[in-house]
Amino acid sequence: MSSPLTLQMLARSSLLKNEALAISALNMLPMELFPPLFKDAFKGKQTNILSAMVAAWPFRCLPVGALMKFHDLEILKAVLDGLDLLIQQKDRPSRSCKLEVLDFRDAHHNFWNVWAGTEDGVCSPDVIRETQPVVHHPERQGKVVVTVMMNLSLKSRHLCKCLKYFCWWAQQRKDVLQVICEKLEFGARPFYNPLELLEVFEPCCIQDLEVNAHWDLRTLAMLAPGLGQMKNLQKLRIKKIFMPLHSFWNQEMKQQCFRQIIFQFSQLNKLQHLYLNCVFFLNARLDQVLRNLHSPLETLAITRCALSESDMSYLSQCPNVHRLTHLDLSDVTFLNLSHPLLERLLERLTATLQILKLKGCMLMDFQIDVILPALSQCCQLVKVNFMKNFLSLTSLKKLLQHTANLTQLTLEMYPAPDEVYDDIGDVLPDRFNQCCSELLETLRAVRQPKEVYFVSKKCLDCRGFCVYYQKNAQLTPPQHFSTYACVFVLSHLTDPDSLKDVQVLKS
Template identity: 40%
Template sequence: MSIQTPPRLLDLAARSLLRIEASAIAALEYLPPELFPPLFMEAFYGNHRETLKAMVQAWPFVRLPLGGLMPKPHVGTLQAVLDGLDILLAQKDCPRRCKLQILDLRNTDQNFWRMWSGARAHVRSSSPLAPVAEDRSRTEQPLAPLELFIELHFTKRTMDEFLTYLIRWVEQRKESIHLCCKKLKIISMSKENIKNILSMVQLDCVQELEVNCTWQLSTLALHAPHLSKMRNVQRIFLSHVHVSPFEEQEQEQQHVAQFTSQFLRLHHLQDLRMESPSFLEGHLNQMLRCLKTPLQSLSITHCLLTEEDVMHLSQCPNIGQLHGLDLSGVMLTEFNLEPLRVLLEKVAATLQTLDLNLCGIRDSQLEAILPALSCCSELRSFSLCGNLLSMVVIERLLHHTDGLPVLDLELYPAPRESYSPHRVLHPERLAQLQAEVLKILRDLGRPRTIWLSSSPCPHCGNDTW
């Protein structure tokens, strides 16, 4: 026999009030602020659209976190709320009770609703009571422009019904609505739609930008001016930008300049990640010169760079405080790694993660950077997967990294001796070498997590100690 928790008197009162929707709407003028959230939830889940529309016009808090009530976008609810905003925006003077300034459509901050629903067990130590109290203490302020927060993730070439309706509504009210988006993610979308969306978003609100499309360099240059308006962006991820084989060198140079010059206006950028940026070869210094603040994380992967590019990287003044560096897939086989050694020495006091997977690094190159590597006292994760190194050098590597106090994850390739001259892996020989590595670790006497395998990806193997 199960015992169900009886409904609270507050919930019963809200349901009773909503049985006659006109009465509920009339009562809003006299309703204490504490009763608005539970009544709003009852109206939301009961699909009382007229009540929702009226409650928006009398909302007694600065912020309405609507997205916390609907993990999946719901057009009908959105229409009711936006209809209420339309009535509110049409009024010359802000109603006495209404303090609404922010409509938040992000699927975050469910704690606001949990608190008012009585589920206090879910409220974190940083209770939402504080922001609610702040809302109540605010004096009446002009409503317009109202801020509408949303996370924009474009994963299809066409927008769904919810986003289409919202964007059209905002477009018709540009003077009264600021569309704010802290996380902007573009996976697939037509150039025209991207242009239209970005023209409506308050770009200085964007803090994280991800563009994971297959673009030509000319397309990147076309949208580059929008980047300079994202003055508060902290993280940029850019993937698969290719140079057309038909593009002339002068035009390519112009397009690269159009993109890299935008970084001059980004004074809060901390994390820059670029995957397969084929246009960077020979142009890395052009971008590095435009960085205005020290980066915390830099990832340039799966592309070609020149030896001069790596040298410019080591000399860049805004790279000296890196916490993370990822050059996976950048072929370094023919390079003098002296610049990389200089870079590691420069970031030795801050570097926490270092990824040099699939870089074609040879024994002599790794030995050249080992002294600098052993100085990286904050290093927590180091990966060399996919490089062909001898057992002798791997043993030296283990001794150099043994003195790093916080290093807790090391990902290394199967030694070169595990392969035949034709690069065929011998599992028995690999097992013998793994046993040797295990003995070395026991002799060193410190517990360590090391992954050693022929797979270039640590998620494809399980050889760890």
């Protein structure tokens, strides 16, 4: 049975039935009624009332993004029309708070929930304060600037109608508007110029940029000048950059693009987290990228990239990586690289490193032996991942015996030893269970593990992989430690890192 309507709900419903009365009453409406009334008008798509309420909004920030999806063009136009009304007003309404920030981010849900659920109209100051982002509002040509905040994830090759309309609208109001996009993600290779899109935003306000899906070198170079303007960028993720296939692309054109892109790293004064995945041009150029950085990195993830001997040599002594808390070199092949270089890198990170991922690096026994002394001193480690490497039972036992100092570890992922496979590479279940049980006992002899996985190579027939694991050892009786399971990977899942996202079938 639904709850009865309150008097306030009935009053709001009655007011919204008369559009002219509702709009004329806004200047006399108690500020406590604005959020629930706005929410009701929003649900009913009463666009004229919404526009009027935006212009009369009594708080400094309107967190409309918690209510709307950006692709609703009708609602977007109504909200922007209201902002136009506000901008055009010579004398803004005499209220204690006046709209300065229109927030399209999907955040501040608590603001609406608390206001809408408060019968007496009293809202905690904390709820109001949490929706007031700290924003500098400059004056342009003597006019007070209104701020629009948003985060964008552009998955399509085309700009949607709503974003096209917003960009057109914002370009016409540059003298009275600043648009702040703190997090920007480009998906598919665009059919538009990404630099033109950046002209709408304040580049120095972008803190998180992701280029994530098969851009070619030329498109990334097109974005490069905009990247250099992102003075406050803290996190940069670049994924899957490939070489254009056009025959007219000569070596000089490629080198020009390389220079355009790599130079911009010198402008990123506040970069702390750098993720480079499947970026082909990194090979033999890593020093050019890292040398240009001004401040130490906290995160460095170079994955599915080919690195040269000179790259690893520079990385092992680079001044900007000595404070790393997160190092991910997954799928960087170390077969043809000097193994002491990885040891030297870990030696520099013993005091700071918390996450280490060396998955799929084709590490072999002799390479693991070399890094063990440095690894055993990384006492801040919380997570390690050594899966998809070629290690014997003896080598894995050595590795586990050298983790006595790593008492902070909460998640450990190791490859199943080579001895668990038959001549054609299939897992022998009994041997798998026996070897992994030995490894777990070896580990428990030096410290009390929390969450540990031993993972086989993926089966070529069923596309699954075998996992021997222990979770929450301190809460589990010893006889339950040894569990053999086959994890069947869903067709879209290619990385067994996310074991919690797949179905585990215990035999």
